[in-house]
Amino acid sequence: MDKDRIVVVGGYGAVGSIICQELGYKFSGKVYAAGRSLERAERFSRETEGRVLPMRLDISRPVGPEELAGVKLVVMCVDQQDASFVRACFRSGSHYIDVSANISFLAKVEALRAEAERGGSTAVMNVGLAPGVTNLLALEAYRQLDRTEAIEITILLGLGDRHGQAAVEWTVDNLGASFEVIRQGRAETVGSFTDARLADLGGAIGRKRAYRFPFSDQRSLPITLNVPNAATRLCFDSNAVTALLAGARALGLHRLLGLKPLRSAAVACFGRVHLGSERFAVQVEAIGEKDGRAATAVYRLQGRQQSELTARCALDTSEAVYLAAMPPGVFSIEQLLDWQKMSRLNQEKLEAEVRS
Incomplete structure (x- = not known):
């Protein structure tokens, strides 16, 4: 299966919905608003006239490789306590962007750098x-x-x-x-x-x-x-x-x-x-x-x-990772991008x- 899907976790939330809306216009039918509530995801999908698709995804439980099949990029808009889901992304070869500020969680993802490199995944932290x-x-x-x-x-x-x-x-x-x-x-x-x-x-x-x-x-x-x-x-x-x-x-x-x-x-x-x-x-x-x-x-x-500026930073980063070949591993945003490369910012x- 070709990996061309974009999954935005928390995609019907304050920041995630802005990201989904804009990516949905550019990559219609390939963007998924994911979260624990399928009902909210479906309601949001209808508001986008189907450009963004609904997906039920509970990252607090183990996520199998079949749930990430075909997923090229995951944009995370909710806080996490452990890095189990990030590890699942790396093992499936999915790229990962984290829109959160948690200083202790950053250290946990940095510890997975070798797994990201093995899976060919690019993880961009410190986005927002x-x-x-x-x-x-x-x-x-x-x-x-x-x-x-x-x-x-x-x-x-x-x-x-x-x-x-x-x-x-x-x-x-x-x-x-x-x-x-x-x-x-x-x-x-x-x-x-x-x-x-x-x-x-x-x-x-x-x-x-x-x-x-x-x-x-x-x-x-x-x-x-x-x-x-x-x-x-x-x-x-x-x-x-x-x-x-x-x-x-x-x-x-x-x-x-x-x-x-x-x-x-x-x-x-x-x-x-x-x-x-x-x-x-x-x-x-x-x-x-x-x-x-x-x-x-x-x-x-x-x-x-x-929230609008947070979403713009995430959108510029998402498009850069989705469309360009980035090195595998775990990076802070300033290691891969700079202000001039952010078309919205x-x-x-x-x-x-x-x-x-």
Whole structure:
């Protein structure tokens, strides 16, 4: 059987549906919106007039090779706890794109590099807004300097935006996370909503206090760009909400999210209560030297509805992997692509400067 199908897991969700819609126009009849609910997949398929086909797929159980027969590319838009499904993709020779930010899951997929190479599969990790756009902008900033000592990433999310269920759950579940980062070339454990830093995001947004959060770009960039330090911090458009979460972390209140009723209430609150705007902002700073002097290269991107930009990054990556011959293995997005190769993303307006 020819391998020409594209399976988007979570394909009827907030980001996955955008990916399916656009790929469905270009590869009609070859794109499948997959998930546990066949009913939702079928309803979505009807909305696309059959350009996207429905598929029931539960990745929480073992997936046999017959379910991936004919599948050339899998685009993953839901979080996973273990890499069993990714391993099944590699064994079937399917390419794999991961639209998630889970720093611990990235390590699990990286451990399967040899299996990907044996299966002839290309896996692209760190695809989306953060990580994804952040990785590509980090590469651009890095290229502006002669030597880079640190990458500092700041992400602002609007609380008025309609975030997908998976994104909301991931954010809530990581409010009290501890995770490993690279500092001065060595592994170090830090906590979410600690290690504050003021960042000037420019324009009407101005200065914001942002805190560490476990986006996976800060794990990959020290390796792919060979820099000794990388940090990714998060804030919201509401200063009060950002400060509240940092205060709750400092007081140890994040531990209460281990109680299912409180965790469910927090997810519902984030998902349904829209206190701010739909805007987002990303700033990437490469700090180092240029022409023998201290310098900082800064790239900024602002917009509205971050799900749209996440989907655009995934679409550019999906088309590149589906249509071109890529080397087998496990890669971070900036190892295979750059901003100029992203036909949708590079239409966005970037602010860039080098300060010395």
